[in-house]
Amino acid sequence: MEVPRPLAAPLAVVPIPLVEGAVKLMFSSLLKRHPALFERLGEHKSKRYAFRPNDLPLVFLVEPALPAISVMRKPADAAADAAVEGPLFLLLALLEGRCDADALFFSRALTVIGDMEAMLALRNALDGCEIDLPRDLGGAAGPFAPLVSRTAAAIRRRALAGETVAWN
Amino acid sequence: MELICPAGTPTAFREAVDAGADAVYCGFRDETNARNFPGLNFSREELGDAISYARRKGTQTFIALNTFMRAGHESLWYEAAADAVRLGADALILADFGLMAHVAEAYPEQRLHVSVQASASNPDAVSFLVDAFGARRVVLPRTLTISDIARLARQIRCEIEVFVFGGLCVMAEGRCSLSSYATGKSPNMNGVCSPASHVRYRQDGGDLVSELGSYTINRFPRDEAAGYPTLCKGRFDIADASGYAFEDPVSLDVMDQIDALREAGVSALKIEGRQRGKAYVAEVVSTLRKALDARPEHRQALLARLRLLSEGQRTTSGAYEKRWR
Numbered sequence: 001m002e003v004p005r006p007l008a009a010p011l012a013v014v015p016i017p018l019v020e021g022a023v024k025l026m027f028s029s030l031l032k033r034h035p036a037l038f039e040r041l042g043e044h045k046s047k048r049y050a051f052r053p054n055d056l057p058l059v060f061l062v063e064p065a066l067p068a069i070s071v072m073r074k075p076a077d078a079a080a081d082a083a084v085e086g087p088l089f090l091l092l093a094l095l096e097g098r099c100d101a102d103a104l105f106f107s108r109a110l111t112v113i114g115d116m117e118a119m120l121a122l123r124n125a126l127d128g129c130e131i132d133l134p135r136d137l138g139g140a141a142g143p144f145a146p147l148v149s150r151t152a153a154a155i156r157r158r159a160l161a162g163e164t165v166a167w168n
Numbered sequence: 169m170e171l172i173c174p175a176g177t178p179t180a181f182r183e184a185v186d187a188g189a190d191a192v193y194c195g196f197r198d199e200t201n202a203r204n205f206p207g208l209n210f211s212r213e214e215l216g217d218a219i220s221y222a223r224r225k226g227t228q229t230f231i232a233l234n235t236f237m238r239a240g241h242e243s244l245w246y247e248a249a250a251d252a253v254r255l256g257a258d259a260l261i262l263a264d265f266g267l268m269a270h271v272a273e274a275y276p277e278q279r280l281h282v283s284v285q286a287s288a289s290n291p292d293a294v295s296f297l298v299d300a301f302g303a304r305r306v307v308l309p310r311t312l313t314i315s316d317i318a319r320l321a322r323q324i325r326c327e328i329e330v331f332v333f334g335g336l337c338v339m340a341e342g343r344c345s346l347s348s349y350a351t352g353k354s355p356n357m358n359g360v361c362s363p364a365s366h367v368r369y370r371q372d373g374g375d376l377v378s379e380l381g382s383y384t385i386n387r388f389p390r391d392e393a394a395g396y397p398t399l400c401k402g403r404f405d406i407a408d409a410s411g412y413a414f415e416d417p418v419s420l421d422v423m424d425q426i427d428a429l430r431e432a433g434v435s436a437l438k439i440e441g442r443q444r445g446k447a448y449v450a451e452v453v454s455t456l457r458k459a460l461d462a463r464p465e466h467r468q469a470l471l472a473r474l475r476l477l478s479e480g481q482r483t484t485s486g487a488y489e490k491r492w493r
Contacts, residue, residue: 040177040207097179100448103477106393111371117206117364124207127445128177 001159002055002087012057012073020071023060027069029140030131038064040125047118050080053088064122082114082122089159097127098160169429170436171460172230172329173453176208176443181218183450184227188457191228193261194218194442200248201232202263202285203442204359216255228258232442234283235359236264236342246270253278261307262286263342263356268301282306284331285342285356291323298326305329307438309341310420313490314428321433328433333456334440335479336420336486337361337400346399350381362398369397386417393417393481401479419478422488423459423471448477 011019031037038045041064051060052074059072061080084091086109093099094110101123104110112119134156138149173189175181184192195201197209210218219229231252237245245267252260253275260278262268263285271280284307288294297303305327308317321328337344341355348354351366368379374390378397385402388394395401395417404413420440422429429437437460439452455474459467475483 042206044206097446100445100451100477102444102479103448106395106479106481107476108376108388108391108394111376112369113371116367116369120364121206123445124177124205128179128207130179 001089001161003053003089008056016071016073019058020069023069023071025140026137027062027067030133030136031067033136033139034129034131037129037131038067038125040128041118041121044115044118044121047081047115048079049118049122050083051091052083052085053091054085055087080114082112082116082119084110084112084119086110089156092133092156093160094123095126096131096133097129101127169426169434169460170329171453171457172436172438173449174334174439174442174444175218175449176203176205177446178210178214178218180444180446180449181210182221183446184453185222185225187450187453189227189453191230191258191436192218192222193230193232193438195232195234196248196251198244198248199235199357199359200245202234202283202355202359202361203232204235205443206364208443212251212255215252219256223256229256230259230261230281231255231257232261232283233267234261234263234285236285236356237266238357242266242270249275259305265297265301268297268303272301276302279304281329282326283342284309287340287342289320289340291320294320294324294326298324305435307331310337311340311487314425314432314488317429317434318432327435329436329438330429330434331420331440332422332426332429332437333452333474334420334444335396336415336418336440336484344400350383350399362396367397395480416482416484417480418482418484419480420486421471421474421478421483422485423456424467425485425488426460426467427464451477 046065049062057074059074061070090099090104090109094101134149134152137152138145141148170190172191172193173184175184175192175194181192181194195203195209197211222229233245233248249271258279259281260271261281261283263283268280271278280301280303282288282297282303287309288297288306289309289312294306303326307329310331347361351363353360353363355361362380366381370377376388376394378385380397385397400414401417403411406413441448452474455470459470462470475481
């Protein structure tokens with residue numbers, strides 16, 4: 001499933017610092033919950049990874065060595081060593097290891113360019129973690145945790161319902 | 169028959185155990201195993217924890233030390249064997265005769281399996297490994313028909329394990345030099361076939377072009393399912409024809425031959441895919457577990473879904489039902 005256009009379109013005009021602030025908050029919450037997330041990267045920890053959701057007007061650049069995440073608006077491109085492009089929900093499913101990356105690649109749902117070894121290392125590092133976005137991000141929502149987790153889980157269920165390569 | 173399942177990370181390992189594996193095979197994070205990919209495999213501590221987890225659930229752990237030792241650097245493999253034994257591996261999967269000799273001498277009680285990388289596929293070869301090193305099981309190369317396997321089983325004194333699902337290597341494993349030819353690195357010596365460091369993908373219009381080293385491997389039109397960038401799955405121009413010279417980008421699936429394999433004398437069915445993610449492991453292991461326990465007429469329906477997880481989104485029975493010479 002792709003992000004519905006009425007939801008994606010406003011991101012073309014929302015100020016980048018606003019989007020980036022929210023994304024950074026989620027990123028740091030994720031790292032707090034999974035401090036060993038980038039350990040498996042080894043020498044590839046110093047590389048820069050771009051995520052290009054093809055249903056959003058944004059590009060996300062992750063730099064594990066810092067660690068940091070930044071957001072850019074398309075068509076400006078991130079100076080990344082490796083980049084992966086696909087629908088946002090599939091990229092998030094990959095983050096959780098909920099979809100098989102090779103199967104998505106075979107099906108052409110994902111495109112990978114640049115340093116393949118670095119991207120493979122990142123895929124394996126993410127797959128080795130037990131990231132659960134609704135649970136992990138909900139944990140940072142204080143008293144709203146149950147509501148955030150439930151809502152995020154419902155969105156995920158719906159987004160991945162039609163994906164034949166998704167797992168439970 | 170046992171179901172032998174792959175794991176490249178501790179989370180995939182737990183998924184395999186929970187999904188019904190009888191045994192999980194895995195390796196250390198170095199060149200001692202034939203899936204030495206970045207970010208993959210286990211530290212000593214992780215493997216110790218994994219083995220404890222498997223034991224609690226009644227699942228065995230096999231540790232693959234199935235590359236060939238480099239002269240002068242044998243200690244890397246010897247230390248890996250010592251650690252695998254110390255951590256409580258139920259079996260070591262070995263390819264190098266020198267390492268088999270070392271394990272047989274140093275750890276005579278340790279169960280030893282012959283890796284597919286040893287390419288032992290006839291009674292003389294298997295019997296030598298049984299007699300010389302006490303091998304208890306041989307993993308057969310994917311080059312034999314089911315009749316070949318049945319004939320072999322009658323002439324050897326160890327268990328037989330065969331690949332039934334996953335990536336299909338069409339060469340005699342352990343002897344293939346295509347990756348070395350293109351990149352200087354091989355699964356046999358470095359644990360990597362067509363290493364990611366030498367792979368490049370680029371978009372050319374709607375086509376996806378895959379390159380390995382300085383070779384263009386394939387060009388996939390917009391709506392065609394893609395495959396791995398290995399030379400054996402490459403599309404070649406030969407005379408006036410253009411096509412796959414060695415093998416199409418497809419995966420192995422002979423789960424519809426379970427009963428024939430059992431009758432042929434096979435003890436264990438192996439799933440390829442330590443390099444695949446936990447989602448793949450969970451899905452494939454649980455489905456094959458169900459298929460193994462299901463009546464024959466119900467198996468196809470269970471297995472159909474797995475095709476989408478396969479290379480090229482197609483499967484083949486490969487040499488098991490060889491119709492060519």
